[in-house]
Amino acid sequence: MTTPTIDPRADRIANPAGTELGAPSLRGASRLLPGLGLVPFLVYVAAFLAVPTVLALASGLVDADGSFTLDNLAALGDPVIVGAFANSARLSALTAVLGAVLGALVCWALLGVPRTGAVRTTVDAAAGVFAQFGGVMLAFAFIATIGLKGVVTQLLLAMGVDIFASGPWIYELPGLVLPYVFFQIPLMVITFMPALSALRPQWAEANLALGGTRASFWTRIGIPVLAPSFLACTLLLFANAFSSYATAAALASQGSQIVPLQIRTALTSETVLGRENLAGALALGMIVVVGVVMGLYSLIQRRAARWRA
Amino acid sequence: MTSLLRSPRAGGLAVVAAAAIALTGCSGGADAAETGAATATSIADFGSLAELEAAAKAEGALNVIALPRDWANYGEILDAFAAKYPEITINEASPDVSSAEEIQAAKTNEGLDTAPDVFDLGLTVALQNTDVFAPYKVQTWDDIPDALKEPTGLFVGDYGGYMSIGFDSSKYPEPTSLEDLLGAEYKAAVAINGDPTQAGAAFAAVGMATVQSGGDLDDFQPGIDFFAELATSGNMLKLDVTSATIASGETPVVFDWDYLNATHVADNPAWKVRIFPGTGYAGYYNQAINKNAPHPAAARLWQEFLYSDEAQNLWLKGGARPARMESMIAAGTIDAAAAAALPEAPATVVVPTEAQSTAAGTLLGEKWAAAVK
Numbered sequence: 001m002t003t004p005t006i007d008p009r010a011d012r013i014a015n016p017a018g019t020e021l022g023a024p025s026l027r028g029a030s031r032l033l034p035g036l037g038l039v040p041f042l043v044y045v046a047a048f049l050a051v052p053t054v055l056a057l058a059s060g061l062v063d064a065d066g067s068f069t070l071d072n073l074a075a076l077g078d079p080v081i082v083g084a085f086a087n088s089a090r091l092s093a094l095t096a097v098l099g100a101v102l103g104a105l106v107c108w109a110l111l112g113v114p115r116t117g118a119v120r121t122t123v124d125a126a127a128g129v130f131a132q133f134g135g136v137m138l139a140f141a142f143i144a145t146i147g148l149k150g151v152v153t154q155l156l157l158a159m160g161v162d163i164f165a166s167g168p169w170i171y172e173l174p175g176l177v178l179p180y181v182f183f184q185i186p187l188m189v190i191t192f193m194p195a196l197s198a199l200r201p202q203w204a205e206a207n208l209a210l211g212g213t214r215a216s217f218w219t220r221i222g223i224p225v226l227a228p229s230f231l232a233c234t235l236l237l238f239a240n241a242f243s244s245y246a247t248a249a250a251l252a253s254q255g256s257q258i259v260p261l262q263i264r265t266a267l268t269s270e271t272v273l274g275r276e277n278l279a280g281a282l283a284l285g286m287i288v289v290v291g292v293v294m295g296l297y298s299l300i301q302r303r304a305a306r307w308r309a
Numbered sequence: 310m311t312s313l314l315r316s317p318r319a320g321g322l323a324v325v326a327a328a329a330i331a332l333t334g335c336s337g338g339a340d341a342a343e344t345g346a347a348t349a350t351s352i353a354d355f356g357s358l359a360e361l362e363a364a365a366k367a368e369g370a371l372n373v374i375a376l377p378r379d380w381a382n383y384g385e386i387l388d389a390f391a392a393k394y395p396e397i398t399i400n401e402a403s404p405d406v407s408s409a410e411e412i413q414a415a416k417t418n419e420g421l422d423t424a425p426d427v428f429d430l431g432l433t434v435a436l437q438n439t440d441v442f443a444p445y446k447v448q449t450w451d452d453i454p455d456a457l458k459e460p461t462g463l464f465v466g467d468y469g470g471y472m473s474i475g476f477d478s479s480k481y482p483e484p485t486s487l488e489d490l491l492g493a494e495y496k497a498a499v500a501i502n503g504d505p506t507q508a509g510a511a512f513a514a515v516g517m518a519t520v521q522s523g524g525d526l527d528d529f530q531p532g533i534d535f536f537a538e539l540a541t542s543g544n545m546l547k548l549d550v551t552s553a554t555i556a557s558g559e560t561p562v563v564f565d566w567d568y569l570n571a572t573h574v575a576d577n578p579a580w581k582v583r584i585f586p587g588t589g590y591a592g593y594y595n596q597a598i599n600k601n602a603p604h605p606a607a608a609r610l611w612q613e614f615l616y617s618d619e620a621q622n623l624w625l626k627g628g629a630r631p632a633r634m635e636s637m638i639a640a641g642t643i644d645a646a647a648a649a650a651l652p653e654a655p656a657t658v659v660v661p662t663e664a665q666s667t668a669a670g671t672l673l674g675e676k677w678a679a680a681v682k
Contacts (some may be wrong), residue, residue: 099513126422166543167497168543168547208581254547255677255678255680255681256678269407270430270672271432272506272507273437
């Protein structure tokens with residue numbers, strides 16, 4: 001039996017068979033048996049995720065008669081489409097940065113409460129719910145709260161403050177920022193909390209023992225360790241906002257200013273017809289953007305994994 | 310690390326390319342089952358109304374799609390049909406989808422029992438999809454004006470209305486002309502029913518703004534310019550209008566068809582409907598039968614019912630102008646009270662042709678998003 005080697009770069013002890021220490025090492029065909037348990041899930045993912053995605057993308061490469069064409073991809077250069085991609089990117093970047101910064105602050109505040117206490121568990125549970133709360137419900141909640149006849153709007157009007165003095169911005173692109181940040185912050189809390197909890201108190205003690213200050217802890221230890229995770233989470237938030245559809249459709253659908261709404265117009269319009277295949281090309285464009293972002297995310301996560309327990 | 314990233318991506322590209330090549334082979338259509346009812350072009354092919362009724366009852370069901378119950382009083386019409394023919398179960402699908410989605414539903418459900426039997430479509434979609442329809446001329450065919458029907462009966466106008474402004478008269482003054490809506494008293498108040506690049510009612514709103522601004526239907530640019538000005542003045546609300554937003558007061562001034570605006574009086578007694586004088590923009594919706602309808606006899610019986618005096622008067626009760634209105638007024642079978650309750654028709658009426666609709670659609674696709682940003 002060979003001795004396990006200790007890889008100085010990893011906390012785990014690796015053994016030559018490549019499996020986790022403690023797992024039985026398998027020979028030959030029986031190595032496939034654990035993989036068989038994964039087959040139902042893979043079939044499900046293939047049938048309901050992979051195949052529809054491929055078909056949707058492929059529809060961007062054919063025209064209405066079914067023959068191969070690159071016209072739909074060329075239509076991606078249309079100024080209206082390019083504008084929609086720019087709007088989507090700007091909105092996603094803004095809400096991602098806002099969500100990341102505010103979410104990180106919430107995580108930092110949570111560090112100070114006991115891990116199994118009431119506050120921490122409630123916030124964790126609430127974050128899980130609100131991260132998925134987007135869509136028509138969120139749009140309605142915002143209309144009811146700060147819409148033109150919303151509760152808070154009327155309260156502020158009674159106090160003499162008219163938040164819509166410059167126009168009904170809530171139903172335009174700027175009005176999407178608030179609802180998006182509403183679900184970006186909880187998502188940041190969920191994804192960034194593990195990284196922040198991995199900051200070991202031993203490192204803070206070591207910093208003090210070696211004569212450092214609080215500022216030097218953050219500049220020399222905290223931020224370099226957290227930066228990869230923070231960037232990765234921000235990219236995740238970007239991808240999340242980029243692909244959001246239902247909230248925008250309910251709040252700011254006039255003019256189809258962002259890409260998911262352009263896809264809807266291409267598919268369901270009753271006044272500009274024959275553009276269903278353009279939706280496939282738009283989906284391809286979105287997948288390219290999100291694919292690039294997620295590629296960066298996984299690259300950064302590999303670096304960040306070094307410091308996690 | 311790079312090989313791990315590269316192989317799934319290359320594999321994914323290969324699969325997409327393969328699927329695209331495979332899809333090019335899938336451009337054919339399915340053959341329709343040829344039965345007697347499916348090829349009937351008028352009641353003569355059945356013999357008499359009683360025989361059509363018997364055939365429809367034998368089928369036992371009717372699939373309709375995109376008929377909201379509060380749209381031009383469709384609720385009462387569906388109930389009247391169900392009361393008259395209790396053996397025929399009406400399956401109402403997807404009340405809120407657009408005309409384009411109705412055709413998509415027919416194509417994706419082809420050969421299934423759930424495919425829609427009949428369509429109620431905007432003119433643009435009807436003109437583009439005549440290959441999906443079966444020709445049928447109802448008994449009262451001659452009463453319908455020529456301008457409202459396709460000569461072989463592929464589709465026929467059922468009801469229509471004028472583009473109008475509905476407004477909450479308790480909070481806003483009555484607009485006497487289009488330019489009034491640009492004034493300060495309508496700040497953050499004016500909305501249209503959807504996006505013109507998507508929905509027929511919003512498209513018609515831009516058309517109405519075009520003709521009221523002195524333009525004509527060959528070029529919708531004056532209408533787009535009007536809405537651009539409305540947006541920059543802060544008067545335009547970019548929210549989708551629904552009965553709920555009107556009832557809550559979120560959208561107090563709305564561009565919509567006169568029969569749709571008329572239904573909101575039930576929620577808000579102060580709601581009023583105004584059609585601008587001068588040139589009016591009219592639009593008719595169109596009935597068509599699915600060529601591959603799962604219940605062809607029931608579909609044709611539904612058409613006969615819709616063009617009977619009873620259903621035409623029910624549409625009139627919903628505030629819409631039925632296709633047979635003129636002949637029914639001449640014959641005295643019209644519901645006079647409901648006809649009197651309609652808003653006054655403008656002096657000149659315009660309806661866009663197919664060429665004008667297509668050109669306007671292209672123009673809106675290019676210019677609308679930037680105009681209302």
